[in-house]
Amino acid sequence: MDNRSSLQETKHHGEVRFPFNIYPCTIPGDFRQVAVHWQDSMELVYIKRGSGLVQTGAQVCTAQRGDIFVLTPGTLHAIRQTESCTMEYENIIFDVELLGGAEDLCAEKYLLPLQSGRLALPEHITPDEAWYPQAADCLKEAEEANRCKQFGYELCIKGALLRFLALLIAQSKALPPAEKASTQRLRAVLQWISAHYSEPVCVADAAAAAAWVVKNIASYGGDPRLIFIAGHSAGGYLTSMIGLDKRWMAPYGIDPDTAFAALIPYSGQVVTHFARRREMGIPDTQVVVDDMAPLNYIRPDCPPILILSGDRGREMLGRYEENAYFWRMMQVAGHPDVEIREFDGFDHGNMPQAGHYVAVRYIRDFVKKLER
Secondary structure, eight states, rough: GGGGGGGBOOOHHHHHTTTTEEEEEEEEOOOSSEEEBOOOSEEEEEEEEOOEEEEEEEEEEEOOOOOOEOOTTTEEEEEEEOOTTEEEEEEEEOOOGGGGTTTTTIIIIIIIIHHTSSSSSOOOOOOTTTHEEEEEHHHHHHHHHHOOOOOTHHHHHHHHHHHHHHHHHOSSSOOOOOHHHHHHHHHHHHHHHHHHHHHHOOOOHHHHHHHHHHHHGGTTTTOGGEEEEOOOOHHHHHHHHHHOOTTTTTTTOOOOHHHHHEEEEOOOOOSSSSHHHHTTOOTTTTTOOOOOOOGGOTTTTSSSEEEEEEEESSSSSTTTHHHHHHHHHHHHTTOOOOOEEEEETTTTTHHHHHHHHHHHHHHHHHHHHHHH
16 A cells, blocks of 8 residues: 555545535634645635645745645645644635546646646745735635525636636746655655554664764755754653764764754653563653663763753653753753753643744754854
C-alpha cells in the first residue's frame, strides 16, 4: 500500500454528480488545526476574518483577511492558529472534473495538467494584487449561488469557478511542474513518519536522524549553524540525551556541543525514562538516574538549553519538578545559557501549544544575535 495514502483526505464533497461544497471554518473555534494532508479535489481557502498560518508544500505563509490560497490536487497543506489569534475562513472544495469533460479542449489543455501537477498556479493571492477584485468577485458569486440554490445555481457556480481559474492561468507565465523538489522531500518525510510512527523510537534512532541533518542540511539550503534539536515528551528526553551524552553522536564523528545551536526539550524526562524503568521492573514512581538519564550528564559546555514545561500542577509524574532540578543543576555546574519556562494552565499534552511560540521567539532571537 502507498504510504502516501494515509495522508490523503478521502471525504466526498457535495453531490456525486456535482462535487462542490463550501465549509465555513474557525480556528481554534471548530478545531485547533488542520494537520498536513492532501486530496484529489481542488481547495480554495478564503480568509474572512482574523489571521493564521497556511502551509502549502514546504512553505508557511501568514494568512490575513481577504487572502485566498489556491491548493491544487495533490498539494500537501495545513492550516494552523498563530499566537492567540482567531481565523475565520471558507473552504471551497470541488473536483476539477466539475469544470470540463475528458473530450473538452479546455480539459485537455488546462484541467488535466492541473490534476497531474503539470500546471502551476499562484498559491497565495492577496488584496494588493491588481486582479484580486475580479478573483474575489468570482468566489463571492459562487458563495451566493450556493447559498440561495435557485434554479440554475450549478451553472452559476461552474461559471464563476471557470472565470476564477482563467484569472489564475493568466498569471502563469509558463507551465512548470507544480510540485517543487522541496515539496517532494516533505512528502517523503511525511510518508516515512506515517508508516513508522507507531514503532518505538530509541536514542540511537534520534542520533542517526540528527546526524543526517548535520551532514545534509547545507545541500538543502539550510544553515548548519542553525540546527536546533527539539521534541516533546519522549522527544524531549531524546533531545536531551543526544545533546548531553556525547556517546550517541560520536559514531558519526559529530560533537553535539558544536553541531547543535541549542536544545529545546518540551516536558521531557531528565531522570531515566520510564520506558527503560518498566523494562527493569521498576515502577514509574521510583526515580532512577543511571547512564540513560540526562541528569547524569550535567555539564557547563553543552549547547544552550531552553527547557519548556507545562503547569506543575497539571504535568505528569512530577515532570516540572525534575526539569526545574535539571535547570538548577545546570546553573550550579556553571552553564552560561540555560532557561526554563512553565506554562500555567497547560498540561503535559497541550503544553506545546504555548511552547511553540516561545521556542520560535527563542530561535528568532538566537538568529538575530548571530547576525550582529
